[in-house]
Amino acid sequence: MNGAGIMLMAGDIPQGSLCTTDKVSAFIEESQFALGEGPCVDAYHLDRPVLEPDLANPSTPRWLAFTGPVLDAGVRAIFGFPLHMGGVRLGALNLYRDEPGGLTDQQHADALGMADIATRAVLVMQSNAPLGHIAVELASGADFEYVVHQASGMVAAQLGVSVGQALIRLRGYAFGNARSLRAVAEDVVARRVRFDGVSGEQDPQP
Amino acid sequence: MNLQPKPARGEPMLREQSIVRTFVELTDTLVDDFDVVELLTVLAVRCVDVLDVAAAGLMLVNAEGELQVVASSSETMRLLELFELQAEEGPCTECFVTGGPVVHPRLTESDLRWPRFSPRALDAGFHSVQALPMRLRGQTIGALNLFRAGDGSLTEADMITAQAFADVATIAILQHRAVSEAQAVNDQLNHALNSRVVIEQAKGMVAERDGLDMEQSFRRLRAYARSHNLRLVDVACSVIDGSLGTPSLDAKVTRREA
Numbered sequence: 001m002n003g004a005g006i007m008l009m010a011g012d013i014p015q016g017s018l019c020t021t022d023k024v025s026a027f028i029e030e031s032q033f034a035l036g037e038g039p040c041v042d043a044y045h046l047d048r049p050v051l052e053p054d055l056a057n058p059s060t061p062r063w064l065a066f067t068g069p070v071l072d073a074g075v076r077a078i079f080g081f082p083l084h085m086g087g088v089r090l091g092a093l094n095l096y097r098d099e100p101g102g103l104t105d106q107q108h109a110d111a112l113g114m115a116d117i118a119t120r121a122v123l124v125m126q127s128n129a130p131l132g133h134i135a136v137e138l139a140s141g142a143d144f145e146y147v148v149h150q151a152s153g154m155v156a157a158q159l160g161v162s163v164g165q166a167l168i169r170l171r172g173y174a175f176g177n178a179r180s181l182r183a184v185a186e187d188v189v190a191r192r193v194r195f196d197g198v199s200g201e202q203d204p205q206p
Numbered sequence: 207m208n209l210q211p212k213p214a215r216g217e218p219m220l221r222e223q224s225i226v227r228t229f230v231e232l233t234d235t236l237v238d239d240f241d242v243v244e245l246l247t248v249l250a251v252r253c254v255d256v257l258d259v260a261a262a263g264l265m266l267v268n269a270e271g272e273l274q275v276v277a278s279s280s281e282t283m284r285l286l287e288l289f290e291l292q293a294e295e296g297p298c299t300e301c302f303v304t305g306g307p308v309v310h311p312r313l314t315e316s317d318l319r320w321p322r323f324s325p326r327a328l329d330a331g332f333h334s335v336q337a338l339p340m341r342l343r344g345q346t347i348g349a350l351n352l353f354r355a356g357d358g359s360l361t362e363a364d365m366i367t368a369q370a371f372a373d374v375a376t377i378a379i380l381q382h383r384a385v386s387e388a389q390a391v392n393d394q395l396n397h398a399l400n401s402r403v404v405i406e407q408a409k410g411m412v413a414e415r416d417g418l419d420m421e422q423s424f425r426r427l428r429a430y431a432r433s434h435n436l437r438l439v440d441v442a443c444s445v446i447d448g449s450l451g452t453p454s455l456d457a458k459v460t461r462r463e464a
C-alpha cells in the first residue's frame with residue numbers, strides 16, 4: 001500500500017479529511033470532498049468495502065469525474081473501507097497503490113481491523129468533547145475544508161442564491177477550469193475571483 | 207479420513223446442525239442494527255428446539271437491580287407468571303445472586319427451597335428447572351431459565367450448549383449497548399460537524415456583504431449571538447436562510463460597540 005487516509009462523513013456528505021499519510025492520499029480525499037464521489041463515499045453509503053484493483057481498466061466504470069484526476073496523480077488501485085460500529089456510520093478509510101492489483105486476504109483482513117480501530121478511536125475521542133464541538137484531538141491535524149464553506153457563503157451573497165446552490169456553482173467552476181475546489185475557494189475568499197461579474201480580476205461567468 | 211458427509215443418523219446429527227444454525231443466526235443478527243428483544247426471543251425458542259427442555263426464558267436485571275423477563279419461548283400467561291414470581295424467589299433469582307448455575311431436578315408441592323414458585327411451576331406442567339448465568343468478566347446481567355416437563359437435570363452436553371447460548375446472549379446485549387452509545391456520540395459528532403459548516407458559510411456571507419475578513423466576520427456573528435443570548439450556530443442558520451439580514455447584525459453590534 002502506498003498511502004492511506006480517513007474521511008469523516010456527516011449528513012450523507014463528506015465532511016473532510018481526518019488524516020492522510022501523503023500528498024496523493026490528501027488529493028484523493030480532497031477530490032472526493034469536491035466531487036461527492038469515490039470509494040470512500042461509496043463505502044460509506046453501501047456500508048461495505050469498495051474495491052477497485054484496477055482503476056485504469058475498471059470492470060465497472062464508476063466515479064466518472066473522480067477517476068481521471070486521480071489516475072493522473074498516479075493511483076492505480078484504490079480501496080474504501082467503511083468506519084462503522086453496528087448501524088452507526090462515521091466515514092471511511094481509504095487505501096491506494098500505484099500499481100494495479102487486488103488485496104490479499106490478509107491485507108483485506110488488516111484493512112478491516114484498521115477501520116475498526118479508527119472507528120473506536122474516533123468515538124473515544126469524540127465522547128469526551130463538549131456538546132456541539134468536535135473533539136480537539138480530532139480537529140487538530142484534520143482538514144475540514146472550511147475555506148470551501150466560507151467561499152460558499154460569499155458566493156451565495158454575491159449571487160443572491162442559497163449556500164447549497166453556491167457550492168454547486170463553485171464545484172462547476174472548479175471542474176470546468178480544471179482547478180481544485182479548494183484553490184477556487186481560496187481565490188474567492190481572497191477576493192481574487194467573484195461570481196457576479198462585478199469587479200474581479202477573473203470573470204468566471206461563461 | 208473420510209471426507210464424505212456422514213449420513214444423517216437421526217437425532218445427534220440434526221441436533222448438531224441446529225446448534226450450528228442457531229449460532230449462525232445469532233451472529234448474523236449481531237452484525238447490523240438489531241433489536242435485542244427479538245434476538246433473545248430467537249434464542250429462547252432455539253433452546254426449546256435444540257435442548258431437552260419444554261420452555262425457556264431470559265431475565266435481565268434492570269437499573270434498579272430487579273430481574274425482569276425480556277424474552278420467552280412462548281407467551282402463555284402461565285409461563286410468564288412463572289417469571290414474574292421470580293422477582294422474589296426461584297431459579298433465576300438464585301442464579302443471579304450466586305452468579306453460578308442453578309439446578310432443581312425434582313420440584314415438589316411442599317418445596318422448602320421455593321415454597322411459592324415450585325407449586326406454580328408444577329401446576330404449569332414443569333417438574334424440573336435450571337438457570338444459567340449471563341455473565342461477562344464477573345458481572346452478572348441476567349439468567350437463562352430452562353423448564354423441563356420431566357424430572358432430572360440436563361445432560362452435560364446440553365448444559366454446555368445452553369451456557370454457550372447464554373454467553374452469546376450476553377455478548378449481544380453488551381454489543382447493543384456499545385452501539386447505542388456509539389450512536390449517541392456519532393449524532394453529537396455529526397451535529398458538531400454540521401454546525402461548523404453552517405458557521406463558516408455565515409462567515410462568508412457576512413464577510414462578502416460587509417466587506418470584512420473572516421476573523422472580523424466571525425467576531426460580528428459571535429458578538430450578536432452573545433448580546434442576544436443566542437447560540438452561535440442558530441445565528442449562523444438565520445443568516446444563511448435570510449431571516450437575519452446582515453444590516454441588523456451590523457446595527458446591533460455597532461450600537462453595542464459604540
